[in-house]
Amino acid sequence: MSITLSRITVTAYRVPIASPVATSFGVMHNRPAVFVRLEDSDGAFGWGEIFANWPAAGAEHRARLVVEDMADLLLGQTFDSATDLFAQLTDKTHIRALQCGEWGPFRQVIAGLDTAMTDLEARRAGLPVAQFLNAEAAHTVHCYASGIAIAQADSQIAQSRAAGFSAFKVKVGFDLTRDTDLLRTLFTTLGAGETLCADANQAWALPEAERFVATCADLPLGWLEEPLPADAPLTHWSALADQCPVPLAGGENITGTGSFADTIATGVFGVLQPDIAKWGGFSGCWPVSQAIRTSGQRYCPHFLGGGIGLIASAHLLAAAGGDGLLEVDVNPNPLRDAFDPWAGASDRGTLTLATTPGLGITDLPDEIAGFASFSGEVHL
Structure with missing residues (x-):
């Protein structure tokens, strides 16, 4: 069944932490995350997460990529499946990523969008993603x-x-x-x-x-x-x-x-x-x-x-x-x-695992709202 996307919502978050998390290559002084929601023309939706740990400003950057660099490739577009979305976005962002040398950020955004689309597909099928x-x-x-x-x-x-x-x-x-x-x-x-x-x-x-x-x-x-x-x-x-x-x-x-x-x-x-x-x-x-x-x-x-x-x-x-x-x-x-x-x-x-359809996530938890550092929404 084809899926036409009508709305994209993305939010970047940052949570202060008392003890930094150190790795051999650097230190995380806060905990970031980027959550993205896709909605189709029938009102079905799905959630995904985009990698945002590095660099330090990565969360907001990737969230803005969704809104400002990817929305034109998603809104009003029809996809046969998440796999179709993944293939199309990989192909259509190739020159954009090449132009700025940012292969990682584009790949990470596509990964989160693919997760959201798979969640949406599984919900429509009435099945947990697994x-x-x-x-x-x-x-x-x-x-x-x-x-x-x-x-x-x-x-x-x-x-x-x-x-x-x-x-x-x-x-x-x-x-x-x-x-x-x-x-x-x-x-x-x-x-x-x-x-x-x-x-x-x-x-x-x-x-x-x-x-x-x-x-x-x-x-x-x-x-x-x-x-x-x-x-x-x-x-x-x-x-x-x-x-x-x-x-x-x-x-x-x-x-x-x-x-x-x-x-x-x-x-x-x-x-x-x-x-x-x-x-x-x-x-x-x-x-x-x-x-x-x-x-x-x-x-x-x-x-x-x-x-x-x-x-x-x-x-x-x-x-x-x-x-x-x-x-x-x-x-x-x-x-x-x-x-x-x-x-x-x-x-x-x-x-x-929850037995509810998709990933089992309907809305983002209220308690994280105060940690939002960037929010964006685009729709038809």
């Missing part, structure tokens, strides 16, 4: 605690454990000697059945990554994430994989079906982590998730943002099946928690 993608989709997904600062890992892991998590991921890549010493101590605190992963956020060149791997060779990490830049030569990734006794993980900074196909084919990664808000939305990430699983690699979607993107990632993981884990940033974020993804449950180690 079942819309796959009738045999699971109704629950397992989660792991992410965003844990290595220097505060003792307390953050204890808090995460109390919240029901049994798998944890700490951020490394700050000081190699200190990081490895702290990791070694953390392993002595883990309980039976608990898993610890490490994320370097692209911190190292090959020699530093090799040093880390050699120092931690006896530690049973669940995986080592982005020890090298995403665009490091394949020879460097292969060399590190040959030396690393635990799976390498990556994918949040890979874009394009072809790039994922090439990455999967190398066999370098044991865990692949596409981010639905950074590239692809459902139209791109759903086939990629299937290809990852078919290859025998593990699919664990990356996500670090607000509530809509987290819920969308959960639906995608549930549809894909397998032994994947949903990433849940455990740092305070009202733009995530206001959506109550766990429906009041205290155990966050498992997320049960």
Whole structure:
């Protein structure tokens, strides 16, 4: 059934935080998010989220891209499906992105719009998104605690454990000697059945990554994430994989079906982590998730943002099946928690998907309204 879009609403948000969130490449001093709503000529609607963590001014920039650079490609246009929208927008924004060299922002906006269109389609079909993608989709997904600062890992892991998590991921890549010493101590605190992963956020060149791997060779990490830049030569990734006794993980900074196909084919990664808000939305990430699983690699979607993107990632993981884990940033974020993804449950180690159509989101929570930094709406 064709879909003619008649209204687009987008809002950027920023929430002050008491404790900055540090990665090896920079520090987040607030929590941003961009939520977008599409409505068709029949009044059906859908919600999506656009990646907005970086750069610091990224949220407002991407929200303005929707209103000022994309609306002419959407309003009054008829699409056969979200996949059709994704393909058309990718094609029609190519020169615009080339002109300004902003491939990332355009891809991220298209990803959020695709998520909103998929939500709209699933609502029209009367199905949750997971079942819309796959009738045999699971109704629950397992989660792991992410965003844990290595220097505060003792307390953050204890808090995460109390919240029901049994798998944890700490951020490394700050000081190699200190990081490895702290990791070694953390392993002595883990309980039976608990898993610890490490994320370097692209911190190292090959020699530093090799040093880390050699120092931690006896530690049973669940995986080592982005020890090298995403665009490091394949020879460097292969060399590190040959030396690393635990799976390498990556994918949040890979874009394009072809790039994922090439990455999967190398066999370098044991865990692949596409981010639905950074590239692809459902139209791109759903086939990629299937290809990852078919290859025998593990699919664990990356996500670090607000509530809509987290819920969308959960639906995608549930549809894909397998032994994947949903990433849940455990740092305070009202733009995530206001959506109550766990429906009041205290155990966050498992997320049960709503059975309502689409992503189960009708309106944005009232309590986030005061954090809006930009709002825009265009309609026929």
